[in-house]
Amino acid sequence: MQLLYFIFPYYQDGTQVRFFSTTLQKYLCSENGGGTILVANRPSASDWETFRLWRINETYFNFRVFNKQFVGLEDQGNEVTAVSDTAGNPETFQIIRKNDDQSIVRLQASNGLFLQAISETLVTADYVGSGWDDGDPSVFKMTIVNPNAIRGEYQLTNGYGPDRAPQVLQDHWNSYITDEDFRFMSANGLNAVRIPVGWWIACDPPPKPFVSGSLKALDNAFTWAQEYGMKVIVDLHAIQGSQNGNGHSGTRDGYQEWGDSDIQDTVAVIDFLAERYANNTSLAAIELMNEPMAPGISLDTLKKYYQAGYDAVRKYTQNAYVILSNRLGNADAKELLSFASNLHCVAIDVHYYNLFSDSFSNMNAQQNIDFIHNQRSSDLGTVTTANGPSIFVGEWTGEWEVNEASMQDYQNFAKAQIEVYGRAQFGWAYWAYKCAANYWSLKWMIENDYIKL
Secondary structure: OHHHHHHOOOOOOOOEEEEEEOOOOEEEEEHHHOOOEEEEEEOOOOOOOOEEEEEOOOOEEEEEOOOOOEEEEHHHOOEEEEEEOOOOHHHOEEEEEEOOEEEEEEEEOOOOOEEEEEEOOEEEEEEOOOOOOOOOOOOEEEEEOOOOOOOOHHHHHHHHOOOOHHHHHHHHHHHOOOHHHHHHHHHOOOOEEEEEEEHHHHOOOOOOOOOOOHHHHHHHHHHHHHHOOOEEEEEEEEOOOOOOOOHHHOOOOOOOOOOHHHHHHHHHHHHHHHHHHOOOOOEEEEEOOOOOEOOOOOHHHHHHHHHHHHHHHHOOOOOOEEEEEOOEOOOOOOOOHHHHOOOOOEEEEEEOOOOOOHHHHOOOHHHHHHHHHHHHHHHHHHHOOOOOOEEEEEEOOOOOOOOOOOHHHHHHHHHHHHHHHOOOOOOEOOOOOOOOOOOOOHHHHHHOOOOOO
16 A cells, blocks of 8 residues: 555545635635535634545545535536535536645636635635635645545555556555465464455456456465465455445545445345355355444444344355454444354454554553553453353554564564463454565564564
8 A cells, every 4th residue: 555655646535635715814614514605714624624535536536525515516606515415527626736836726616617715705616817826716725634544445446547556456466465475374373364355346347446356366365275274264344335434444535434224235245255155165254344433333233234244144154154343432342242142153353452542652562561461361351251252353463652662572562462362262363464564564573583373
């Protein structure tokens, strides 16, 4: 994903931007967060003054507002509103940047005219001038709120475009994970791999901007797993509609939108995967969803989906495990135990990172190690029951927030996690075997003696 940043320094899908009128010295705002007009009356900016980009090409975009409507022209006139739930030509704008200062922009609407802030309560798309003076009502200073915040496959494929994306992804699949990697893993004591896939793997061809090829890559992984006596966990990592708003969920703009209406389509993907691999001796499990986020996904909705997904797998195999991921977002870690106890060959996936929280940034090396032995051990014990589902620590890593840690510190940190997470009945999986820079990947950690299995 690092390539995306360097090759495309401008704006990708999901980039959040704000527009500051150089004339009025106020921010553009979707009044009430959307559903009505645009105004230019905010001296400071927060959610209502933030617009999420949907990229069409390098200069043309749609702007999505807080309540998920799109900025556009009302009835093809010159009134600018944010009322449409879909994006078409009236909701398309060209961002024209000033040559000597790329943060200074003008926004050309689909009628060929420029958006202008005439007053704090009147924003129209009818300006015909071409200047860049601060007094020009069509000139705005654009700031990026979340540079590089979303780096997912949607951003990569739509960023490269339909002419380049297929080859870029195919080159990646041909070289990133190969037969040699499975030989290395097997030789170093690893007996299974957890492979994340996107919902579009079941589509041939997949909907744009996604490209074909991921299914062949997964087939190759099964072939190599069989060759080296390893098992495969197929993890539905990216869900149509996005289960958590993160880049790895396949989201376009960071909104979490998966819900009841998406269950049928998501189960169809599980059905496709189960039918394809049920008779493959290397199939260990199918994970129905990675990291659903609470409260955006309710427990009732998740259980409804998990039951349907479980039933889809059981149509083809009684032996493969079905993995249910716990919700993130301060959900009760035990909330799935009772539900899962009524199912056969089921594991609950929990993810443990000493990252992504300010509480870890102030810990030294020994405090992090103690946290694993004490808190993580307690966390794991809380969800482990004698007659309940197996527990799977589906993600952990040897990286942390400690600065200037020694090699011995890293070794002790990894050793503590292997010791604690090794108690999970279904085992553990490390994120990730390989990374863009390889540092702290499992392969790099093994090769450099940071981890001993």
